[in-house]
Structures are given as C-alpha cells and as structure tokens.
Amino acid sequence: MKPKGIFLLAGALLAVLLAGCEQPGEQALPPRPVLVVHPQPAHEGSGIYPGEVLARFQPELAFRVSGKIIQRTVQTGQRVRAGELLAELDPADLRLQVQAMQAQQVEAQAGLALARDELQRYQTLYERGLLSQSQLDSLRTTEKSARARLQQAEAALANAQNQLEYSHLRAPEDGVIARVLAEAGQVVAAGQPVFVLAADGPREVEFSVPEQAYAAFSIGQPVEVTLLNQPDTRLPGMIRELAQVADPRSRTYSARVSLADAIVELGQSARVHVSGPAGPSWLLPLSAIDGEGEQAVVWRFLPESGRVQRQQVRMTSFDERFVRIDDGVQAGDWLVAAGVHLLQDGQQVRGLDADNRAVAAGSED
Incomplete structure (x- = not known):
C-alpha cells in the first residue's frame, strides 16, 4: 500500500475514535413550573357577599307555662293573623289549679262574711257598754284579715285562670311562620321556643362578614342588593346591624342590610354588593415581589407565549x-x-394555578 493511502486510512480511524470519545450534547430542559395568581382587590370589605332575605322582626314564640303539646295548628310558611291559635297544651292540670283557687275563694268569702257578722253583733254590744274597746278592736282586725284573705284568694284565682289561658299559644301579630321548633306530644318548658314568626313589615338581608374584612364595615354604610331572580336590578340598602362578636364556628360576623320599602319575599337568595374606595389597588403575596435596589418588580406570566415578563410596580x-x-x-x-428570584425576562415556564391546573391562553380562573 502506498504511504498516502496509509495516512488517509489512519486519519479516518482516528476521526472515528475521537467521535466515540465525545460527550453527548445536553438535552433541552422542560419549562420550569411556576405558581401564578391573580392580584386581589386591596379594598378590604369590597366585593359581593351572599345573603338571605329575612323579616326585620322575627320573635321566637313560646308558651308561658310548661306542659305537653296536644295540638299544633300551623305549618312552616303558613300565614297567620294576630290572635290566631298556633298550638295548645294539655289543660288538665291547669284546670285543677283553677278549681283549687275557686274553692279557696269560696272559703275566704265565707270567712269574711262570718267576720263581718260578728263585728256587727259585737258593735251593738259595745254601744250598750257591754264590750270593751280592746275586744271591739280585735274583732275589727279579724274582719280586716278576712278581707285580705279574700283578696289573696281572688288574685290566686285570677293567676290560675291566666295560667290556663297561657296553655293556648296565639300569634302576637300578623306574619308568616318561619320555623316550627316543637311537635304535638312534646313536653316543653315555659319560655322554650316553639315557633319563629316572621312579622309583617320591613325586610332585611342577612349576610356574613369575614373576620379579616370586619374593620371595613360600619353601621349606616350604604350598599346595594341584588336578588337571585332579579340579577339586573340593584336595590339600595344600608347596613343597619353589625354583630360585635364573631360566630365561634364560622369566625364571621353577622350583618343585616335594611331594604327600606323594597318588595321582596322571605327566604329569597340575595347578593350584597359592597364598593371600596375609588382607584385601583391590589394585594399580592409577599413572595411575589422581586426587585433591584429600591425598585419593586413582579413577573407577569403570559399564557399565550408561556413566558414571563418583568414588570415594575409601585408598592405602598x-x-x-x-x-x-x-x-x-x-x-x-x-x-x-413564588421563586421569582430564579426567573429571567422572557424565560419559558409552565404556569400552574393554586389548584395545580395548567394556565393556558384565555384562562380567567
């Protein structure tokens, strides 16, 4: 073989060996996942709160005596008139008390009649000088005591008759039965609620205020209310009542909005619209802030391109x-x-929301 051919063959073998010793090229890394969020309105309290239409006056109705309910004449949602019978207790024991008080009254009447007769007879003897002044005074005292016992018996009878009447629970005013809390056959104590009456008159919307927004609400604050069946109609309202103590379970504060003369139905679902001050202002997690020197920066994710963009902001x-x-x-x-210090302008990333869902172009939630 010629020397020139040998050199060519050796060069080819060397090239093959060198190619086999080269490291493989680095593979392109997939886009880094990042957590992305929407800015939240910074006006505390501004937003929409779900509520329910209630009557301004909703008294709990209860018997004034204890006993066993023998009948209930109304149902939840039924309209009632003032004085209408709602429920009745077993009156047997109460009637016995009335009879006992009537007997005591008869006894007291007889005692008074006897004391008066005796006083009248001894008064004649006193006028004839056959009775001393002290004896006459004693008889007068006995007659007064008999009169007092009769008054006591009459008061006890009136009380027993009232107790018997209290075995009938009647509507104090016109309205609608909002809740039924006891059934026939149940033994209830005096003062134990049996019904909740939604009285006719002004209507209100009750809603819950989050603990973190409580400071932004106040009595007299104007709001707007929309009803579920009339979403395009906004009714003017005013916060009339604001609880001072949070509910121990939900950690929210109950609030009531007065609707003035608006015609609404009990139990309707409503939305309370609370507006914040004019001008945009937003809240972001502290971990979303990057910066250079004194200039605060955030990283905007662009779902259309899947890249991040550096954006200067004014932090107050x-x-x-x-x-x-x-x-x-x-x-x-x-x-x-999160992780903003690792980003570069224009870097390709994969945006994920708080529920670990990929954020694509056109995503709003």
Whole structure:
C-alpha cells in the first residue's frame, strides 16, 4: 500500500475514535413550573357577599307555662293573623289549679262574711257598754284579715285562670311562620321556643362578614342588593346591624342590610354588593415581589407565549403576608407567586394555578 493511502486510512480511524470519545450534547430542559395568581382587590370589605332575605322582626314564640303539646295548628310558611291559635297544651292540670283557687275563694268569702257578722253583733254590744274597746278592736282586725284573705284568694284565682289561658299559644301579630321548633306530644318548658314568626313589615338581608374584612364595615354604610331572580336590578340598602362578636364556628360576623320599602319575599337568595374606595389597588403575596435596589418588580406570566415578563410596580405598604400595589398590575393578570428570584425576562415556564391546573391562553380562573 502506498504511504498516502496509509495516512488517509489512519486519519479516518482516528476521526472515528475521537467521535466515540465525545460527550453527548445536553438535552433541552422542560419549562420550569411556576405558581401564578391573580392580584386581589386591596379594598378590604369590597366585593359581593351572599345573603338571605329575612323579616326585620322575627320573635321566637313560646308558651308561658310548661306542659305537653296536644295540638299544633300551623305549618312552616303558613300565614297567620294576630290572635290566631298556633298550638295548645294539655289543660288538665291547669284546670285543677283553677278549681283549687275557686274553692279557696269560696272559703275566704265565707270567712269574711262570718267576720263581718260578728263585728256587727259585737258593735251593738259595745254601744250598750257591754264590750270593751280592746275586744271591739280585735274583732275589727279579724274582719280586716278576712278581707285580705279574700283578696289573696281572688288574685290566686285570677293567676290560675291566666295560667290556663297561657296553655293556648296565639300569634302576637300578623306574619308568616318561619320555623316550627316543637311537635304535638312534646313536653316543653315555659319560655322554650316553639315557633319563629316572621312579622309583617320591613325586610332585611342577612349576610356574613369575614373576620379579616370586619374593620371595613360600619353601621349606616350604604350598599346595594341584588336578588337571585332579579340579577339586573340593584336595590339600595344600608347596613343597619353589625354583630360585635364573631360566630365561634364560622369566625364571621353577622350583618343585616335594611331594604327600606323594597318588595321582596322571605327566604329569597340575595347578593350584597359592597364598593371600596375609588382607584385601583391590589394585594399580592409577599413572595411575589422581586426587585433591584429600591425598585419593586413582579413577573407577569403570559399564557399565550408561556413566558414571563418583568414588570415594575409601585408598592405602598406590606405586612408579613401581603404587599399592597397601587400601580403596575391589572385585574386578570397572572403573576408568579413564588421563586421569582430564579426567573429571567422572557424565560419559558409552565404556569400552574393554586389548584395545580395548567394556565393556558384565555384562562380567567
């Protein structure tokens, strides 16, 4: 073989060996997943709160005596008139008390009649000088005591008759039975609620105020109310009542909105619209803030391209959890909420919302 051919063959073998020793090229890494969130309105209390239409006056109705319910004449949702019978207790024991008081009254009447007759006879003897002044005074005292015992018996009889009448529970005013809390055959104590009456008159909307927004609400604050069957009609209202103590289970505060003369039905679902101050202001997690020097920066995720964009913002205040932003973001923006210090402008990422769902173009939730 010629020397030139040998050199060519050796060069080819060397090239093959060198190619086999080269490291494989690095594979492209998949887009990094990032948590993205929407900015939340910073106006505490602003928003829409679900509620329910109730009567302003909803007294709990109860018997004034204890006993066993023998009949209930109304149902939930039934309209009643003032004085209408709602339920009745077994009156047997109460009637016996009336009879006992009547007997005591008869006894007291007889005692008084005897004391008066004796006083009249001895008064004649006193006038004839046959009875001393002290004896006459004693008889007068006996007659007064008999008269007092009769008054006591009459009062006890009237009380027993009242107790018998209290075995009938009647509607104190016109309205609708909102709730039934006891059934026929049940033994109830005096004062134990049996019905809740939604009295005719003004209507209100009751809703719950979150604990973190409580400071933004006050009595007299104007709001607007929409009904579920009339979503396009906004009724003016005013917060009339605001609880001072949170519910121990839900940790929310009960509030009531007065609807003035609006015609609404009991139990309707409603929405209370509370407006915040004018001007955009947003809350972001503290972990969403990046920056250079004194300039605060957030990273906007663009679902159309799957990339992040650097955005300067104006930060006005912050606490251990949130930052308040007055400029630089808008409602509906997707903003990276964690790991912002690892991002670069234009970097390809995979946006995930709080429920670990991929955020694609056109996503709003």
